[in-house]
Amino acid sequence: MSDKKQPVSRRQFLNYTLTGVGGFMAAAMLSPMVRMAVDPVLQPKEGGEFHATGTEVKNITEEPTRVDFSYEQQDAWYVSEVSKTAWVYKNESGDVIAFSPICKHLGCIVKWEGGQGNENQYYCPCHGGLYEKNGENVPGTPPLAPLDQYKVKIQDGMLYLGEVIPNKVV
Amino acid sequence: MKWNGQDVSLYAQSKEFVDTGIVPLIPYSLSGSEKELTQLANQSELLTLFMKEVEEEYRGRIFLAPSFTYLKETSIDKEIERINEWAERMEAEGFKHLLFFTFDQQWKKAERKLNPSLIWMPIPQVQDIHNEEAKKVLRSQIEQVTELITAYWQE
Numbered sequence: 249m250s251d252k253k254q255p256v257s258r259r260q261f262l263n264y265t266l267t268g269v270g271g272f273m274a275a276a277m278l279s280p281m282v283r284m285a286v287d288p289v290l291q292p293k294e295g296g297e298f299h300a301t302g303t304e305v306k307n308i309t310e311e312p313t314r315v316d317f318s319y320e321q322q323d324a325w326y327v328s329e330v331s332k333t334a335w336v337y338k339n340e341s342g343d344v345i346a347f348s349p350i351c352k353h354l355g356c357i358v359k360w361e362g363g364q365g366n367e368n369q370y371y372c373p374c375h376g377g378l379y380e381k382n383g384e385n386v387p388g389t390p391p392l393a394p395l396d397q398y399k400v401k402i403q404d405g406m407l408y409l410g411e412v413i414p415n416k417v418v
Numbered sequence: 419m420k421w422n423g424q425d426v427s428l429y430a431q432s433k434e435f436v437d438t439g440i441v442p443l444i445p446y447s448l449s450g451s452e453k454e455l456t457q458l459a460n461q462s463e464l465l466t467l468f469m470k471e472v473e474e475e476y477r478g479r480i481f482l483a484p485s486f487t488y489l490k491e492t493s494i495d496k497e498i499e500r501i502n503e504w505a506e507r508m509e510a511e512g513f514k515h516l517l518f519f520t521f522d523q524q525w526k527k528a529e530r531k532l533n534p535s536l537i538w539m540p541i542p543q544v545q546d547i548h549n550e551e552a553k554k555v556l557r558s559q560i561e562q563v564t565e566l567i568t569a570y571w572q573e
Binding site for chain 2: 351353354355356357372373374375390
């Protein structure tokens with residue numbers, strides 16, 4: 249060793265290097281753990297999602313029409329394509345209403361003016377269930393509740409449908 | 419309704435509303451060329467998908483039984499007995515319309531000996547059942563089949 253003044257002593261140098269390398273190693277171990285712990289917070293919310301239907305709002309009339317749409321749904325690691333259908337119309341005040349076509353009796357698919365002589369009603373081919381245009385179940389037919397509806401969102405003139413909620417029109 | 423826990427419990431509660439049983443007839447074999455086997459497996463996949471779609475449309479009145487699977491090599495006469503037994507059991511439970519679906523033309527020839535109604539369909543010529551074009555073809559066939567089922571109901 250020379251007698252010159254050392255700016256950094258051997259001991260200091262070793263201390264710095266060890267702390268540095270040790271710090272990197274600790275970070276390498278901890279960061280995946282932290283990422284995993286906060287992961288649920290970073291996931292996008294599932295519930296409030298809206299799906300594009302490809303239908304322009306200006307083309308929706310007062311007559312319910314069938315709108316088919318599909319989107320990808322993720323169950324854990326498995327991604328599957330889900331197809332959904334809605335009966336969509338505009339009410340007197342111009343609001344867009346979208347009904348789920350699933351019969352409240354046993355879950356068949358209802359059709360607007362299906363069957364014979366069911367004008368201005370939804371008809372379920374399975375057991376003859378009937379619903380009015382606003383989704384209200386016709387008394388005396390098997391269904392005991394009105395048709396469910398989709399949450400509706402309009403963006404750039406296009407129709408987006410969200411989760412299914414109980415009927416609020418009736 | 420299908421053969422799973424949730425649906426069957428619904429079935430047990432609302433038996434009086436379910437009067438139509440549908441059963442896919444699915445041949446199975448492992449001997450044959452690659453082409454034959456692929457065709458056979460594709461048919462099975464297609465029919466299963468088909469039945470699932472039909473069930474979804476009319477799930478409140480239709481019960482989709484598990485697939486009736488048989489070895490392609492087995493003589494068809496043996497299977498006829500087994501099919502009739504399936505049908506008998508379903509009739510005993512109050513099913514009025516029984517429809518057995520198949521792509522296998524062997525059944526068409528043996529139709530007279532079958533008690534339930536047999537619906538033989540030509541195989542839709544689609545290469546890959548997952549692409550958009552194939553879905554359209556299937557969709558239109560499914561619609562025709564569901565219309566046929568409503569025709570049975572109107573008898």
